Amino acid sequence: MARPALILHGGAGARRERNYDAEVVQMRQVVEAMKARLDAGASAVDVAVEAVVMLEDSGLYVAGRGASPNLAGAYELDASLMDGSSGKAGAVAALQGFRNPVVAARAVMDRTPHVMLAGEGAALFAHDQGLEPIGDEEVWFTRAGQGEDNHPPALSHGTVGCCVLDSQGRLAAATSTAGVFGKMPGRVGDTPIPAAGTWADDCAAVSCTGQGEYFIRIAAAARTAWGVAAGQTLAQASQATIDRIGGLGGDGGLIALDRDGNIVAPFNSQGMKRAWLTTDGEVGVEVFGR
Numbered sequence: 394m395a396r397p398a399l400i401l402h403g404g405a406g407a408r409r410e411r412n413y414d415a416e417v418v419q420m421r422q423v424v425e426a427m428k429a430r431l432d433a434g435a436s437a438v439d440v441a442v443e444a445v446v447m448l449e450d451s452g453l454y455v456a457g458r459g460a461s462p463n464l465a466g467a468y469e470l471d472a473s474l475m476d477g478s479s480g481k482a483g484a485v486a487a488l489q490g491f492r493n494p495v496v497a498a499r500a501v502m503d504r505t506p507h508v509m510l511a512g513e514g515a516a517l518f519a520h521d522q523g524l525e526p527i528g529d530e531e532v533w534f535t536r537a538g539q540g541e542d543n544h545p546p547a548l549s550h551g552t553v554g555c556c557v558l559d560s561q562g563r564l565a566a567a568t569s570t571a572g573v574f575g576k577m578p579g580r581v582g583d584t585p586i587p588a589a590g591t592w593a594d595d596c597a598a599v600s601c602t603g604q605g606e607y608f609i610r611i612a613a614a615a616r617t618a619w620g621v622a623a624g625q626t627l628a629q630a631s632q633a634t635i636d637r638i639g640g641l642g643g644d645g646g647l648i649a650l651d652r653d654g655n656i657v658a659p660f661n662s663q664g665m666k667r668a669w670l671t672t673d674g675e676v677g678v679e680v681f682g683r
Contacts, residue, residue, distance in 0.1 A: 398656060398669070399441075399670045400555070402553060402554050404455060405645045405664070408663055419447075419453055420668035424678075427440050428674070434559075436565075437598075438563075444555040445472070456552060459571060461537075461551075464578060469576075472494035472570070473585045473590060477566075481502050484586070485510055485585060487579060493524070509586075551602075552584050552602035553568070592614035593618075594622070596618055597627060600614070601647040607641050607645070617647065617649055618649075621651055631647060634647065634659075635661055636661075645665075646658065
């Protein structure tokens with residue numbers, strides 16, 4: 394039996410002039426709730442999805458309720474999920490009209506032969522699966538990203554994600570985002586793309602946040618896990634990925650967890666909202682400290 398661990402993030406768009414007390418409290422609540430689930434024997438995949446649902450529903454991050462509209466005034470949501478033990482993945486891109494994109498991504502993984510559904514097709518699928526729709530968008534969405542560096546001229550910094558190691562030694566990762574003010578209709582970043590924004594295998598689980606275009610270009614999440622598989626430590630592989638992002642002119646961060654329960658969260662932005670549970674049962678929350 395493995396000792397469970399997890400790490401989650403609320404995006405790498407944090408700015409020092411803002412107060413994040415509400416996010417710190419909420420992230421700790423998520424970790425404590427997921428600790429109880431892991432102690433009860435829940436699977437890594439279930440916990441990753443449940444944690445991200447709590448982050449989406451909070452309205453505190455640029456994911457789920459925290460969505461901002463694109464240039465056409467539409468709310469397009471993205472998410473992905475990967476199960477390290479089976480290698481299965483599911484994703485939705487540019488999903489409109491439904492509450493929890495990570496739940497839709499789970500349904501794609503479990504109930505279709507596909508990995509990703511996008512746009513109208515994703516919405517039709519969500520409807521057919523009986524997923525919860527959004528009513529009045531102006532009431533539901535909170536536009537949480539206002540005031541962070543995740544609105545024009547910068548690119549998306551508002552992702553949430555979670556990486557989990559369960560008591561059976563299984564790894565999983567899930568990531569969700571709702572984009573930023575001013576993005577072009579149909580813009581898709583790294584979040585719903587396995588290998589770019591999300592990855593889990595039998596070595597490591599990774600969830601990325603930052604300027605998604607850069608993370609896509611280097612397959613950031615998979616690159617990190619493959620570095621571990623090749624013999625690097627989790628810290629070495631993760632930092633090398635962020636250094637590569639920075640070398641290309643991008644910024645952001647990632648969270649990662651390996652099969653031994655090691656946890657890392659490197660970033661090159663001002664801050665990254667994150668919280669974690671160690672294999673010793675300790676809970677931590679941080680926004681700016683390294």
